[in-house]
Amino acid sequence: MHKTPSGSRLGAGDLDLTQAFFKPISNAAAPSLTKRHAKISVIGAGNVGMAIAQTILTQDLTDELVLVDANSDKLRGEMLDLQHAAAFLPRTKIIADVDYAVTVGSDLCIVTAGARQIVGESRLNLLHRNVALFRNIIPPLAKHSPETILMIVSNPVDVLTYVAWKLSGFPSNRVVGTGTNLDSSRFRFLIADHLDVNAQDVQAYIVGEHGDSSVALWSSISVGGVPVLSFLEKQQIAYEKETLESIHKAVIDSAYEVISLKGYTSWAIGYSAAALAKSILRDQRKIHPVSVLAKGFYGVDGGDVFLSLPAQLGRGGVLGVTNVHLTDEEEQRLRDSANTILDLQGQLGL
Numbered sequence: 273m274h275k276t277p278s279g280s281r282l283g284a285g286d287l288d289l290t291q292a293f294f295k296p297i298s299n300a301a302a303p304s305l306t307k308r309h310a311k312i313s314v315i316g317a318g319n320v321g322m323a324i325a326q327t328i329l330t331q332d333l334t335d336e337l338v339l340v341d342a343n344s345d346k347l348r349g350e351m352l353d354l355q356h357a358a359a360f361l362p363r364t365k366i367i368a369d370v371d372y373a374v375t376v377g378s379d380l381c382i383v384t385a386g387a388r389q390i391v392g393e394s395r396l397n398l399l400h401r402n403v404a405l406f407r408n409i410i411p412p413l414a415k416h417s418p419e420t421i422l423m424i425v426s427n428p429v430d431v432l433t434y435v436a437w438k439l440s441g442f443p444s445n446r447v448v449g450t451g452t453n454l455d456s457s458r459f460r461f462l463i464a465d466h467l468d469v470n471a472q473d474v475q476a477y478i479v480g481e482h483g484d485s486s487v488a489l490w491s492s493i494s495v496g497g498v499p500v501l502s503f504l505e506k507q508q509i510a511y512e513k514e515t516l517e518s519i520h521k522a523v524i525d526s527a528y529e530v531i532s533l534k535g536y537t538s539w540a541i542g543y544s545a546a547a548l549a550k551s552i553l554r555d556q557r558k559i560h561p562v563s564v565l566a567k568g569f570y571g572v573d574g575g576d577v578f579l580s581l582p583a584q585l586g587r588g589g590v591l592g593v594t595n596v597h598l599t600d601e602e603e604q605r606l607r608d609s610a611n612t613i614l615d616l617q618g619q620l621g622l
């Protein structure tokens with residue numbers, strides 16, 4: 273019996289066995305080529321990479337799922353553990369290797385590798401450690417899958433999305449960071465909890481940096497299509513600005529709290545990244561707040577900076593940025609957030 277690093281094989285007689293088991297149908301037509309084979313590679317098989325991988329599998333988003341990590345034992349262990357769930361999952365080929373050649377021809381590469389925050393540490397603190405890793409990760413991904421879409425998750429996600437864009441040489445529509453898609457989900461959860469409604473009926477955006485300088489778009493909040501703040505104003509129902517601010521603060525504090533309790537965050541980013549993968553690979557053209565090249569939008573003009581804006585995602589990657597109404601204060605906060613990120617980027621010399 274022969275075993276490869278990318279999985280267990282039945283042996284050299286595989287083909288004979290298959291033919292013995294299944295009698296081929298005579299005069300069968302060639303398979304239809306209308307459905308494209310989809311391949312997703314997840315780089316980094318840690319807490320986040322595995323949460324994303326398992327959500328992708330349960331949601332049947334790909335035909336082939338590739339895992340890459342620098343730690344070969346952990347990688348093989350994770351691959352086998354997922355393969356052993358085959359009887360309960362949609363059929364997906366799962367392979368893993370430390371060599372990036374395994375990612376060849378990926379439609380989507382999701383990068384989660386790298387250092388994570390310890391308790392109380394800011395995402396921005398991870399920058400230099402993770403930029404060094406990205407120099408070894410992005411070029412081989414781009415080489416093996418020159419047409420792929422890169423989705424960056426590792427932190428600080430906005431600056432690392434910029435780094436991935438620079439290192440890959442890809443057009444900006446094919447480089448996206450998960451950005452504030454997660455913060456916006458936390459925001460929607462907290463608003464839904466406050467109003468006792470379903471979070472899926474709440475539309476609300478956090479934009480800017482995925483982190484401490486993020487910006488809550490209060491004017492964007494609607495529930496079941498009803499814009500909340502203008503509704504309250506028209507009905508002359510008073511609301512406290514402090515209540516709004518405290519919800520935004522709770523969003524910012526969310527990751528710190530989860531990290532202090534369980535050491536890392538994983539499930540919510542797993543669902544967040546899988547939702548983005550679905551919009552991209554299934555050409556859903558849905559709008560998500562994600563990290564995109566923001567220069568020229570909403571008065572952000574200080575340089576090439578990636579930060580989250582409501583963007584439409586489809587098979588071509590980032591299809592466009594939505595023109596949501598921002599108040600003057602929100603626009604100013606967005607520019608401040610951009611400057612926070614630009615200051616850090618300035619240290620990189622890329």
Ligand SMILES: NC(=O)C1=CN([C@@H]2O[C@H](COP(=O)(O)OP(=O)(O)OC[C@H]3O[C@@H](n4cnc5c(N)ncnc54)[C@H](O)[C@@H]3O)[C@@H](O)[C@H]2O)C=CC1
Pocket residue numbers: 315316317318319320321340341342343346384385386387388389398402405408409424425426427428429450451454482536537538541
């Ligand atoms: N953007 C977002 O919303 C979120 C981002 N994150 C970030 O995701 C990243 C990963 O977090 P966790 O999975 O919890 O960390 P982890 O420590 O569990 O996993 C990191 C993995 O990266 C691997 N790795 C390190 N160097 C590598 C290299 N050169 N090539 C391939 N693999 C390599 C490690 O072996 C490890 O398996 C962190 O930067 C974290 O801050 C985490 C949650 C949410």
Ligand SMILES: CC(=O)C(=O)O
Pocket residue numbers: 395427454527537541
């Ligand atoms: C760790 C992180 O970036 C988050 O959970 O938001």
